[in-house]
Amino acid sequence: MKIEVKNIYKSFGNKQVLEDVSVTFEKGKMNLVIGGSGSGKTVLIKCMVGLYEVDKGQIVYDDRNFSDMDFKERxxxxxxxxxxxxxxxxxxxxxxEKNIMFGLNMFSTMSREEKLDRVNFCLQRVNLPNVNKLFPSELSGGMKKRVAIARAIAMKPKYLFCDEPNSGLDPRTSIVIDNLIEEITKEFDILTIINTHDMNTVVEMGENIVYIHKGKVWWEGTNHEIYDVDNKEFNDFIFASRIMKKLKK
Amino acid sequence: MHTLFHIGRYCIFMKGLFLKPEKISVYYKQIKLEMIDIGYGSLGISVLISVFMGAVLTIQSVHNLVSPLVPIYAIAIVTRDAVILEFSPTVVCLVLAGKVGSSIASQLGTMRVTEQIDALEIMGINSSGYLVLPKIIAAMLILPFLILITMFVGIGGGWMAGSITGLINSHEFRRGLLSGFDTYNITFASIKVVMFAFIITSVSAYQGFYTEGGALEVGQSSTRAVVWSSVLILFMDYVLTQLLLI
Structure with a gap:
C-alpha cells in the first residue's frame, strides 16, 4: 500500500507554492512531512486528499490516479x-458521540447498536471513555485532538493524514498524541502521513521524513540520518534551537 | 468581472447542491431540524414585527384617508391588502434576511475557517449538498406558513390599534376585511415568499461557504449575505409584482 506524488505543481495566483514535488509514502512507516511555515507542506497534504486541485502532476493511491478522478470516483x-x-x-x-458516528451514519449500513459499539471502541482506543455526550466546546485541546483521531479511525481508514496533530499542545500531551498515532498506525496497519514541525516528533518517530522548503522536496530520509545531513537549509530548520544543536554535537 | 465571477461561482455552487445525496434519510432529518430552526426560531420576531406593522399601518391610513368621501371601512381594506401583498411577504422577509441570512452565513463561514467543511469533504460527503440543500428546502417549505401567520397577526394588530384608539370600530374593520377580498393575493404573496426564501438561504449560504480567512472575514461574509439578500429580495419583489400582479 502506497501513495505516490508525481511531479506536482500548485500555485495560488502568481505564487508558486509547490514545484515539481515527487515523493512516495509507504505503509508501515511513520511518514513525516516537515518544513517551515509557508513552505508548502499543508498545501501538499491538502492536494493529496483532494481539498486543493493540483495544477500539474499526479497523486496515485495504490495505482489509482486520484488527480484524474471526478467527485463520484474520488x-x-x-x-x-x-x-x-x-x-x-x-x-x-x-x-x-455524533461526531465520531457521523461517517458511519452517512455511509455504513450498521445498526445503531453496532455504530455505538464502534464509537465506544474508538473512544476507548484514544483513552477517552465516558465523554460521549460532551460537546467540542467542553473539551480541552488534547481531548479535541483525541476525539479527532477517534473520528478519523471510526471508518477504518487505509490512509491516515494528520495535519500538525500536536500543535498548541503542551509537550507531555504532544508525546501522548504522537504515541497514540504511532500505535494506531501499527495496530490497524494503515498508511500514516503526519505534517509537523515538532522536532520531538521528527526525532522520535520519523521513519520516513520529507523536508519541504520553498515548495520543493529538499531532503528525504529517516530520523537516524538527520544528524549527518549536509544541507544548510535543512540543518537551519532542524537544529534551530540550542538543545537540538547540542543533540547534533 | 468580479460580479461575473461571483455569478458563475454561485451557479456552480447551486449545481453542486443537487448531486445525489449520500443518504436520503439523513437529509430528511436535516430538513426537519432546519424547518424548526428557521421557522419556529423566527416566529417570535416575525409576529412582533407584524403586530406593530399592522397597527402603524391602520393608524397612518386613518391619518391619510380622513375624508367624508372615503368610507371608514376602507382603512381595513388598505391594511389588509398592504399587509398581505407587501408588508408580510416583503418586509418580514427582509427582516428574516437579517436574522436567518446572517445566521446561515456565519455558521457556514465558521465551519469553513475551522476546517469543518474540509472534514466533511474528506469523508466523501458533498458538503454543499449536505449543509445547504436542507436549509433551502426547509426555508421554502416553512416560510410561506410563517408569513401566513404574520398576515393574520398583522391584520390583528391593525384591528387592535383601531379598536383601542377608537379610530375604527370592530364592526367597520370586519366589514372592510371582507370587502372585495381577492384570494389570488394570498397565492401571489406565497409565490413571493418561496422565491425570497430561496434567495435568503442560497445567497447567504454562498457567502458563508466561500469565506476565507478568520473571524473578521466571517463577519464580512455575514454582512454581505444580508446586504445581497435584501437587494435581491427588493429586486425580485419588483419583478414578481410586474409579472404576476399587472
Missing part, C-alpha cells in the same frame, strides 16, 4: 481516508 478513495486537522475540526453542533 468518493470511494475518500472513504478510505481519515484526517486529523490542526484544530480538530470537530462539528460544533454535534456531541462527541
Amino acid at each position: 468518493k470511494h478513495i475518500r472513504q478510505e481516508i481519515g484526517m486529523v486537522f490542526q484544530g480538530g475540526a470537530l462539528f460544533d453542533s454535534l456531541n462527541v
Whole structure:
C-alpha cells in the first residue's frame, strides 16, 4: 500500500507554492512531512486528499490516479481516508458521540447498536471513555485532538493524514498524541502521513521524513540520518534551537 | 468581472447542491431540524414585527384617508391588502434576511475557517449538498406558513390599534376585511415568499461557504449575505409584482 506524488505543481495566483514535488509514502512507516511555515507542506497534504486541485502532476493511491478522478470516483478513495486537522475540526453542533458516528451514519449500513459499539471502541482506543455526550466546546485541546483521531479511525481508514496533530499542545500531551498515532498506525496497519514541525516528533518517530522548503522536496530520509545531513537549509530548520544543536554535537 | 465571477461561482455552487445525496434519510432529518430552526426560531420576531406593522399601518391610513368621501371601512381594506401583498411577504422577509441570512452565513463561514467543511469533504460527503440543500428546502417549505401567520397577526394588530384608539370600530374593520377580498393575493404573496426564501438561504449560504480567512472575514461574509439578500429580495419583489400582479 502506497501513495505516490508525481511531479506536482500548485500555485495560488502568481505564487508558486509547490514545484515539481515527487515523493512516495509507504505503509508501515511513520511518514513525516516537515518544513517551515509557508513552505508548502499543508498545501501538499491538502492536494493529496483532494481539498486543493493540483495544477500539474499526479497523486496515485495504490495505482489509482486520484488527480484524474471526478467527485463520484474520488468518493470511494475518500472513504478510505481519515484526517486529523490542526484544530480538530470537530462539528460544533454535534456531541462527541455524533461526531465520531457521523461517517458511519452517512455511509455504513450498521445498526445503531453496532455504530455505538464502534464509537465506544474508538473512544476507548484514544483513552477517552465516558465523554460521549460532551460537546467540542467542553473539551480541552488534547481531548479535541483525541476525539479527532477517534473520528478519523471510526471508518477504518487505509490512509491516515494528520495535519500538525500536536500543535498548541503542551509537550507531555504532544508525546501522548504522537504515541497514540504511532500505535494506531501499527495496530490497524494503515498508511500514516503526519505534517509537523515538532522536532520531538521528527526525532522520535520519523521513519520516513520529507523536508519541504520553498515548495520543493529538499531532503528525504529517516530520523537516524538527520544528524549527518549536509544541507544548510535543512540543518537551519532542524537544529534551530540550542538543545537540538547540542543533540547534533 | 468580479460580479461575473461571483455569478458563475454561485451557479456552480447551486449545481453542486443537487448531486445525489449520500443518504436520503439523513437529509430528511436535516430538513426537519432546519424547518424548526428557521421557522419556529423566527416566529417570535416575525409576529412582533407584524403586530406593530399592522397597527402603524391602520393608524397612518386613518391619518391619510380622513375624508367624508372615503368610507371608514376602507382603512381595513388598505391594511389588509398592504399587509398581505407587501408588508408580510416583503418586509418580514427582509427582516428574516437579517436574522436567518446572517445566521446561515456565519455558521457556514465558521465551519469553513475551522476546517469543518474540509472534514466533511474528506469523508466523501458533498458538503454543499449536505449543509445547504436542507436549509433551502426547509426555508421554502416553512416560510410561506410563517408569513401566513404574520398576515393574520398583522391584520390583528391593525384591528387592535383601531379598536383601542377608537379610530375604527370592530364592526367597520370586519366589514372592510371582507370587502372585495381577492384570494389570488394570498397565492401571489406565497409565490413571493418561496422565491425570497430561496434567495435568503442560497445567497447567504454562498457567502458563508466561500469565506476565507478568520473571524473578521466571517463577519464580512455575514454582512454581505444580508446586504445581497435584501437587494435581491427588493429586486425580485419588483419583478414578481410586474409579472404576476399587472
